[in-house]
Amino acid sequence: MLEVEQLRKSYAELIAVESVSFAAQPGEIFGLLGPNGAGKTTTIGCICGLLTPSAGHVKVMGHDVVREGPAARANLGVVPQEIALYEDLSANENLAYWGGAQRMRNPKLRERIQEVLELTGLQDRAREPVKQFSGGMKRRLNFACSILHSPKVLLLDEPTVGVDPQSRVRLLDLVRAEARAGTCVLYTTHYMEEAEALCDRLAIMDHGKVIAAGTLPELRSMLAERDLLRLTGVFAPEAARTAMQRIDSVEILQGDESLLLLSLVGASQKLPAIFAVLAASGAEVRGTTLTQPSLESLFIKLTGKELRE
Amino acid sequence: MRFLWASVRKDLDRVRRDPFSLATSLGIPLVLVTLVTLVFSGGQAAPQGRLLVADEDGTVLSQLLTGAFTREPLSKMFVMETAGREEGRRRMDRGDASALLIIPKGFQDAVFQNQPAQLQLVTNPSQSILPNIAEETISIMVEGGFYLQRLAAIPLRSIATGQPPSDATIAQVSIAFNQIGRSLAKYVNPPLIKLDLNVVAEKRENQNVAGVFMPAMLFMGLLFVANSYVLDIWKEHSWGTLRRLATTPVSLGAALGGRLISLALILCGVALVGVGGMRWFANVDVASVPLATIWLILSGMTFYLFLVAIALHASNQRAANVIGNLIVFPLALLGGSFFPFEMMPDWMARIGRFTPNGWAITVFKAFVAGSAHTKDLLIGAGWMAAVGSLLFLITVRRMRKFL
Numbered sequence: 001m002l003e004v005e006q007l008r009k010s011y012a013e014l015i016a017v018e019s020v021s022f023a024a025q026p027g028e029i030f031g032l033l034g035p036n037g038a039g040k041t042t043t044i045g046c047i048c049g050l051l052t053p054s055a056g057h058v059k060v061m062g063h064d065v066v067r068e069g070p071a072a073r074a075n076l077g078v079v080p081q082e083i084a085l086y087e088d089l090s091a092n093e094n095l096a097y098w099g100g101a102q103r104m105r106n107p108k109l110r111e112r113i114q115e116v117l118e119l120t121g122l123q124d125r126a127r128e129p130v131k132q133f134s135g136g137m138k139r140r141l142n143f144a145c146s147i148l149h150s151p152k153v154l155l156l157d158e159p160t161v162g163v164d165p166q167s168r169v170r171l172l173d174l175v176r177a178e179a180r181a182g183t184c185v186l187y188t189t190h191y192m193e194e195a196e197a198l199c200d201r202l203a204i205m206d207h208g209k210v211i212a213a214g215t216l217p218e219l220r221s222m223l224a225e226r227d228l229l230r231l232t233g234v235f236a237p238e239a240a241r242t243a244m245q246r247i248d249s250v251e252i253l254q255g256d257e258s259l260l261l262l263s264l265v266g267a268s269q270k271l272p273a274i275f276a277v278l279a280a281s282g283a284e285v286r287g288t289t290l291t292q293p294s295l296e297s298l299f300i301k302l303t304g305k306e307l308r309e
Numbered sequence: 310m311r312f313l314w315a316s317v318r319k320d321l322d323r324v325r326r327d328p329f330s331l332a333t334s335l336g337i338p339l340v341l342v343t344l345v346t347l348v349f350s351g352g353q354a355a356p357q358g359r360l361l362v363a364d365e366d367g368t369v370l371s372q373l374l375t376g377a378f379t380r381e382p383l384s385k386m387f388v389m390e391t392a393g394r395e396e397g398r399r400r401m402d403r404g405d406a407s408a409l410l411i412i413p414k415g416f417q418d419a420v421f422q423n424q425p426a427q428l429q430l431v432t433n434p435s436q437s438i439l440p441n442i443a444e445e446t447i448s449i450m451v452e453g454g455f456y457l458q459r460l461a462a463i464p465l466r467s468i469a470t471g472q473p474p475s476d477a478t479i480a481q482v483s484i485a486f487n488q489i490g491r492s493l494a495k496y497v498n499p500p501l502i503k504l505d506l507n508v509v510a511e512k513r514e515n516q517n518v519a520g521v522f523m524p525a526m527l528f529m530g531l532l533f534v535a536n537s538y539v540l541d542i543w544k545e546h547s548w549g550t551l552r553r554l555a556t557t558p559v560s561l562g563a564a565l566g567g568r569l570i571s572l573a574l575i576l577c578g579v580a581l582v583g584v585g586g587m588r589w590f591a592n593v594d595v596a597s598v599p600l601a602t603i604w605l606i607l608s609g610m611t612f613y614l615f616l617v618a619i620a621l622h623a624s625n626q627r628a629a630n631v632i633g634n635l636i637v638f639p640l641a642l643l644g645g646s647f648f649p650f651e652m653m654p655d656w657m658a659r660i661g662r663f664t665p666n667g668w669a670i671t672v673f674k675a676f677v678a679g680s681a682h683t684k685d686l687l688i689g690a691g692w693m694a695a696v697g698s699l700l701f702l703i704t705v706r707r708m709r710k711f712l
Contacts, residue, residue, distance in 0.1 A: 048556040050712055070558040078556040084549035086319065088326040093319065100315025101557040129326065145553075 001026050001184040002047070002153050007056035009042050016042040017208045020056070024186055024201070026152070029179045031199030032188040033295065039208035040188040041081065044157045047186070048078045060153050074102070077151030077183075079159045083138045084145075087131040091122050091141050094130060095148060102149035109148075116144040120174065136167025143174055153184045160194060172198055192296045202295070206303045220293055226251075227267035228297035229274070231260040232287035239281035246277050253300050263301055312559045316567025317574070324575060334533035335579060341647075342526040358407030358439035360387040363394040368417035374428075375410070377446055386442060401431050407439035408432045410447065520593035521649050524677065527583040527605060528646035528670045534579065535613040536633045538572055542617060542708075543626040552712050562705045569701075572613055573606055580605035587677070596679025600686050604676055608669040611693045614700035615665065621707040645670045 007020040017039040024030035032040045045051035047058050049065050049072065058065045063072035085094050092113060099109040117123040120140040130138060139159065147154065156175065160168045175198065179185050189195050195202055196216060203213040212219060237255045244250050244262070247270055254261040260278075264270060267290050278285055291297055324331055360378055364371050378389045387407070392400065397409040411429040419426035430447055432440035545551045554564055580602040588595040595601055616633060623629035641647045643657070644664035650671075653661060661667040672689055675681035 050552060050555055070560075073556060074558040076556060078553065080549050080553055080556075082549035084553040086323060086548070086550060088323055089319065093322055097315050097319040098553075098557075100312045101554055101559050103311055103558060105311055 001061065002030075002186060003057070003059040004043070004047065005057045005059075007043065007046055007058060008054045009039075009046055009051060010054045015208055017046070020203075020205070020208075020210055022203050022210065022213060024153075024184045026184050027179055027182050028201065029175065029185040029187055029199050031195045031202040032186065032205055033190070033192070033195045033199075033202055033299070034188075034205035035190055038190075038205040040190075040205055041157055042208070043205075044078075044155055044186070044188060048076055048155055049073055074149075075152040077146040077149065077154045079143050079146045079154070079156040081157045081159070081161060083142050085130050085138060085142060088129055090127050090129055091117065091133075091144075092126045094141065095145060098145040099148050104149055112148055112150075116148055119147075119177070120144045121170075134167075135162065136164055136170070139163050139167055139171060140174070143171060147178060147183075151183065153186070154178055156185065156187045158188055158190065160189070160191065168194075192294065192299070196295055204295075204299060204302065206299075211302050212298065216295075219295065219298055222298060222301075226263045226265055226293060226297070226301075228253075228291040228294070228300060229262040229264060229267045229271075230287075230289040230291065231262070231274075231278075231285050232258060233260075233283060233285040234258065235260055235278070235283045236281060240278060240283055243277040243281040243283075244274075247273055250274075251301075254304055261300060263297065312563050313567045313570065316564055317571045320568055320571035321574065324571075330537050331534065331575065334537045335530050337533060338526040338529040341529070342522050345522050358387055358443075359405065360389045360443055361392045361397040361400060361406045361409040362389060363392055363397045363409065363411045365394065365414045366412045366416040370417040370420060371412045374412065374447070378443075383442070383446060386439065398431070401433065406433065408443040410443070520587065520591055521651055523583070523587045523591055523593065524670055524674055525646050525649045527580075527587075528608070528644075528666050528673070529641050530579060530583065531576065531605065531609040532612055532637045532641055532646060532666060534576065535572070535609055535616055536637050538568070538613055539616045539620045539633055540626070540630060542568075543620065543623075543629050546711065547626060551708070555709075555712050560705075561708045562701075565701065565705055565708065569610055569613070573610055576606045576609040577602070579609075593677065595677050597676055597682075600681070600683065601673060601676040604669070604673050604686060604689065607690055607693050608666070608673070611669075611697050611700075612666065614697050614704060618700045618704045618707065621704060621711050640664055640666050643667070 002024040004023070005021050007017055008015070009017040020039070020043055022030065032043060034040050042051065046053045047060070047065060049069050052066060058072075060072040061075040063075070065072040086097070089097070095113045095116065096109065099113065104112065113126075114123070117126050120143060122137060122141060122144065125133065125137065130141060133141065143156075143159065154175075159175075160171055163171065172194070175185060175187065187195075187199060199216070201213070201215050202219060203210045204219070205211065212222065235255065235257055237257065240255055240260055241252055244252055247264070249265055250270070251263040252260070253263050262274075271288075271290075275285060362375050362378075364375065375389065377383055378387050390406075392409070394411055397406075397411070400406055401409045409431040411431070413427065413429070416426050416428070418424075428447065428451065430444060432444060542551070551561075551564075555561060583605065584595055584598050584601045587593040588598060616636065619636065620629040620633055623632050643661045644667035645653070645658070645661050646666050650658040650661060650667075662671055672681060672685065675685065
């Protein structure tokens with residue numbers, strides 16, 4: 001359905017994406033997870049034809065996006081990061097235009113406009129200029145314009161950035177509904193909880209490369225049930241490292257003067273011992289956060305940094 | 310085709326929803342042409358000014374001198390008012406008149422006695438045409454007075470005694486003028502200088518200031534509309550709609566084509582109103598409304614492609630705006646789309662006619678005058694199609710990189 005093979009995109013000496021490979025199937029929600037600048041948007045750009053890959057292949061429903069661009073794009077629906085709508089036009093007019101861009105014709109187009117307006121809950125506001133819509137409504141219309149032609153593959157590039165929680169839930173429901181209807185969904189985000197809640201399979205990207213891929217249970221197993229302990233305060237990094245060696249199976253993921261990130265098994269039982277050795281090393285602990293195994297802890301384990309950085 | 314129609318409809322809907330941008334582009338030239346027409350004519354063919362005369366001499370000669378301004382054609386250009394020297398000065402300081410002519414006391418006596426005489430003409434520096442006309446007229450009359458003084462000083466002196474002339478004096482002066490006339494006859498009859506008059510164009514009875522300015526203003530409007538349409542592509546870029554369009558099966562060329570068609574429809578309305586306005590409101594005798602209208606539309610579309618090809622090379626929307634203005638305003642000023650070529654110095658008009666809009670406006674005037682026909686339209690359209698196609702390809706290529 002969607003195949004990305006050894007994708008590479010470079011700009012002069014800057015390599016934006018390197019050796020990215022994955023495949024997504026019909027009815028599956030495949031997540032691309034990574035911090036800003038990880039290469040997610042570049043990957044999406046290569047898939048939807050906005051960027052020409054420097055190397056590798058991308059196929060949509062068997063059509064190569066470079067050699068058979070229009071045929072590949074006819075099967076694609078793209079929900080861009082920005083609200084790419086004409087705000088001076090109504091929802092109806094926007095949908096009619098984007099339907100035309102997908103070569104849809106009346107009366108099929110008119111029927112489909114009514115369907116997506118109902119699906120996104122915008123049927124009562126269909127004739128109003130989009131500039132009068134709330135942010136959440138604009139996001140829903142942005143989504144509606146992309147599914148109007150019932151694409152086989154739907155790409156969503158961080159569609160919930162800046163969206164209120166209520167609209168986010170509604171938007172995620174719409175994505176799930178599309179997947180249930182058999183659409184192959186590629187979803188990029190830097191929100192861990194969103195990826196965990198939505199995606200069937202995930203690829204974690206950093207510095208233009210896929211550093212881990214698999215289903216959520218597969219990825220979690222990479223952590224071997226290890227907890228993530230985040231300590232803030234005042235630390236002497238070298239002294240803290242030496243102190244941690246006295247505790248069993250503690251791995252220091254990140255350590256500097258103000259932050260210590262530890263990966264360990266049975267963190268709650270080991271907390272008193274950790275505090276004791278740190279106090280002995282001259283450290284002053286001011287804050288503690290204990291996180292159960294999650295994508296975030298996996299990301300930190302793989303990259304040595306937090307996703308929000 | 311389906312998308313082309315959707316694209317045209319979208320652009321027209323957007324103009325309908327926000328007509329202010331288009332109205333502004335057209336409003337500026339409209340206001341300018343109205344103001345210029347009011348300032349220069351008030352509906353008449355020639356400009357009119359005020360000539361103040363401080364006649365301190367009050368003699369036959371001083372009245373003869375100013376009499377020229379009371380007869381046509383000068384009487385149509387000047388309203389003559391008498392004023393005292395000081396009052397006249399004050400009114401000139403206020404910019405109340407085009408010129409002030411001061412005829413000092415003893416002017417006639419000095420002329421008739423072959424003595425030096427001095428007239429004073431104060432002109433308004435904020436005006437150019439009318440003060441020059443006044444100066445030239447008075448210079449000619451002073452020159453005439455000089456030759457009269459040289460040829461007929463003695464008989465004139467006998468008249469200028471201040472007393473009513475006797476019959477003998479009148480007979481003596483008549484004989485003297487008769488002799489002067491006969492001595493001049495060999496130069497005057499037949500005249501040594503022959504005026505060779507060639508009529509190069511049919512005199513246009515209804516030609517007026519609006520008629521001179523309206524083609525210029527129409528083309529200024531075209532340039533402004535094209536430029537505002539160009540900036541719209543930058544807006545689409547910032548909204549992300551162009552990027553989104555590039556992810557659909559349709560080509561960017563189709564999008565640009567749709568935009569051109571919508572622009573053509575808008576220009577069609579503008580051109581019909583403009584050319585119709587020239588013909589029925591400004592009383593300009595437009596020889597062919599259809600040819601002039603089609604020419605305006607084609608010109609506007611080519612201007613758009615020219616401007617959009619350049620604007621897409623700008624680094625951002627603000628830069629595109631600045632570059633657009635840097636091109637449009639000099640082109641408008643030099644290319645006869647602000648001041649008509651008729652008002653420009655010859656050297657400037659010659660250069661201006663080589664600018665794209667200068668060429669287009671010259672051909673447009675030929676369609677208005679009836680000296681260009683369908684064949685000329687086809688040739689011109691062919692040129693514009695060739696240049697336009699090249700610009701179209703450049704623009705589409707640039708749009709891909711622009712995303």
